[in-house]
Amino acid sequence: MSSSITLSAATRQNLLSLQDTASLLATTQTRLSTGKEVNSALDNPANFFTAQGLNQRSGTLTSLLDGISNGIQTIQAANTGLTNLQKLTDQLKSTAQQATQATSAVTAKATLTTKALNGAIDTNLVSTGATQATGRSIGAAATTASTLTGTVAFATATTPTALATDQKFEVDGVSVTVGAGNYFAADVVSTINAQLTAGNSNVVASANGGGNIILTNSIDGAAVSVSGTSAGILGASPAANTAAAVFSPKASTRMTSLGFTDGDNVVVNGYSVSISKTDTVSTFAQKVSTATNGEVTAAFDPTAANRYFTFTAKDAKTQVNLANGSTATSLISKIGFNGATSFAAGLGASGSTADLANKTLTVSVGSGASAKTATVTFGNLTGQVQTLDQLNVALASANAQATMDSTGRLSISTTNDSASQTLNISGTATGASASFLTSSAGATLGGDGLTARNKLVTDYNNLLGQIDQLSNDSSFNGINLLKGDQLKVNFNEDASSSITLKGVATNSTSLKLTAVTTDDFKDNTAINKVMDSVKSASTTLKSQAATYASNLSVVQNRQDFTKNLANVLDTGAANLTNADLNEEAANSQALSTRNSLAISALSLANQSQQGILQLLR
Structure with missing residues (x-):
């Protein structure tokens, strides 16, 4: 047997209103507790699933940040290693520079010396001595009174x-x-x-x-x-001059007999030499030396076969220049100089030959492929070497230098920078009958300088070992770019965006820094070769550091991008699902009031029904 309860219309109406209010209040309370307006697909399928996808991608990108951070640290570890390797190469350079400043390890450089060269001087290596300008013969060999x-x-x-x-x-x-x-x-x-x-x-x-x-x-x-x-x-007033019979001048011959007149003069090296009616050939010669302050001397050879004047410069650096005097009869042709009147310095006596004239000399410093060589030809023509300065310019490329002593001996030696190298010469200037009697020489090493440089060799090689050790220790999380390891950093969820860094093995061998020996520090030329290799290594390290810095910048940029993108995705998802808490709080307050009113209304409706029930009793 069934039974039913019949509610009045007012009661039912109030009950339904209370139920709706309770439902809305529950919904509002849920939103306030979760902070979300969309808590399930039932609330808003489109926004719920869209936000879910955004949150999932944000989470994936956020998880990639750890890998990106590890990549950054790996690159920074390599960069730190390169920075300190650069410091070690600076120490290598400093050690090599100390060697250049240390006392020389050479006690005697390689030197080759000529015999005493005939008349040679530093300003004229092909000189045969002081210039002797000789005139033509004057008069006849025999005399007739x-x-x-x-x-x-x-x-x-x-x-x-x-x-x-x-x-x-x-x-x-x-x-x-x-x-x-x-x-x-x-x-x-x-x-x-x-x-x-x-x-x-x-x-x-x-x-x-x-x-x-x-x-x-x-x-x-x-x-x-x-x-x-x-x-x-x-017997004559005045008597006429007789013609010479057969004229052959002597030291006592009057200069007037040569055609000069009283008051004439000739010019020697710019100095005027006066001639009087009483001057003889001998006194005229004496006047030349006095007038030129000894710059040029003159002499007359009266022997029958010669009968000529010779003007001699004071040294091989002085020229002899003759010129006519200031009067019509002051002609230097009268003393035997009809042709050449200007004579270069260092010509020596007529017919003399310089020891080095037109001879070749090849100078080689060092040995093997690294030897430096220079070849010269001695002479006064274009392209030839005449002076000591010119010779040194030519020898500079071979790391050699030349000096000349007061006896006319020319010496070739290695420069200070190549002091320990061997010296070899060849060419027509060398040989048993030539100027250079020997063709090869070596240096002598020893002393405190050698000891000091040997210690620096040890210091240098110890630093090379530190380079290898530091390179091996420059790893992070098992990856060492300085040992040639490869680093891949993914930037998105499907690894379609990434960067791959190929490490470069960086050690003393790859930097072409080899252990040095005593020979490498024995002179500046050898040390400079070591320093060149250190400079090359330093350049390589700087290039690698620049590459890693560029890659680090890329990864750091992607790290910032990933962080910002994840934040954008999270914000977008929140915008689709988050509730307006202020609005929901207001709704909650309103619904609570509404619920209270509904309860009161329902209570009133029930009271009216109870009143009817009491009437029936």
Whole structure:
């Protein structure tokens, strides 16, 4: 038997209202407790599943951040290793530089020396000595006397010839005076000869049987010159010059006999050398030295086969330059110089040959493929080597240098930077009959310098070992880019975006830094080769560091991007599902009020039904 309870319309209505309010209040309470407006697919399928997908991707990207962070640390570990390897290479460089500043390990450099070179000097290696400018021969080899015979006959005996006044005239440029008085021919001859002898004249007076005065030049055969207003005592007024017979100049020959006149001059190396009527060849030569302050000396060779002037420079660095004087008769052709008048320094005597002239010399420093070589040809032509400075410029490329001592010996040696290297020479300047008698020499090592450098060798090699150890220790999480390991960092959930870093084995071997020996630190040239390898290694490390820095920047950038993207995804998901808590709190308050009112209404509806029930009782 069934039973049913019949509710009044008001009660039912109030009950339904209360139930709706309770449901809405429960929903609001759920949203407030979860903070989400969409808590299940039933709330909003589209937003729920969209937010779920965004959250899932955000979670995947967030999980990748650990791998990205490990990648960053791995790169930073490698970069830290490179930074410290760079410091070690700086220490290697410092050690090598200490070796260059240490006392030399060489007690004697390799040196090769010539014999004493004929006339060579530092400014002219192909000099044969001080220049000797020699003129042509003057006059003839043999002498024939020249004479002038007077026409006035002096008494030879009994009654002398009377001269009423002093008779003054010049013979061969020498002033002669025969005073007033009575003279025999012999007396006139004696008077004239005394004065000619005092004047260093080559003319001699004599008398023939008729009492005529005869002037004779038998020394050099030059013309006898007589002039003056009183020359009539010789039979002419004035007497004419005789022509030379056969002229052969001597040291005592008057310069006027060579064609000069009183007051002439010639120019030697820019200095004026005066010529007077009394000058002889000998005195003229003396004047040259005085006028040029010893820069040039002059000499006359009177031997029959020569008869020439020679002008000699004071040394092999001085030229000889001759020039005509200031008058029409001041011609240097009169002293035998018709052609060349300018003579370069270092020519030596005529016909002499320099020991190194046109000879070749090849200089080699070191051995094997690393040897430095230079070849020169000695001479004064374009492209040839004439001076010591030019030779040193040419030898610089071979790490060699040249010096010359006061005896004219030329020495070739290695430079200080290549002091320990061997020295070898070849060419026509070498050999038994040539200038360089030996062709090979070596250096002598020893002393405190060698000891100090050997210690630096040990220090250098110890640093190389530290390079290898540091490289091996530059790992993170089992990956060492400095040992050639590979690092892959994924940037998205399906690994379609990533970066792969290929490590480079970085150690002393890969950097081409090899252990050094005593030979590598024995001179600056060898040390410079070591320093070049260190510089190359340093450049390699800097290049690798730059590559890793670039890769680190990329990974760090992707790390920031991934963080920001995950935040965007989380924000997007929250925007689809999160509730407005302020709104839900207001709704909760309103629904609570509404619920209270519904309960009150339902209570009132029930009270009316109870009143009817009481009436029935």
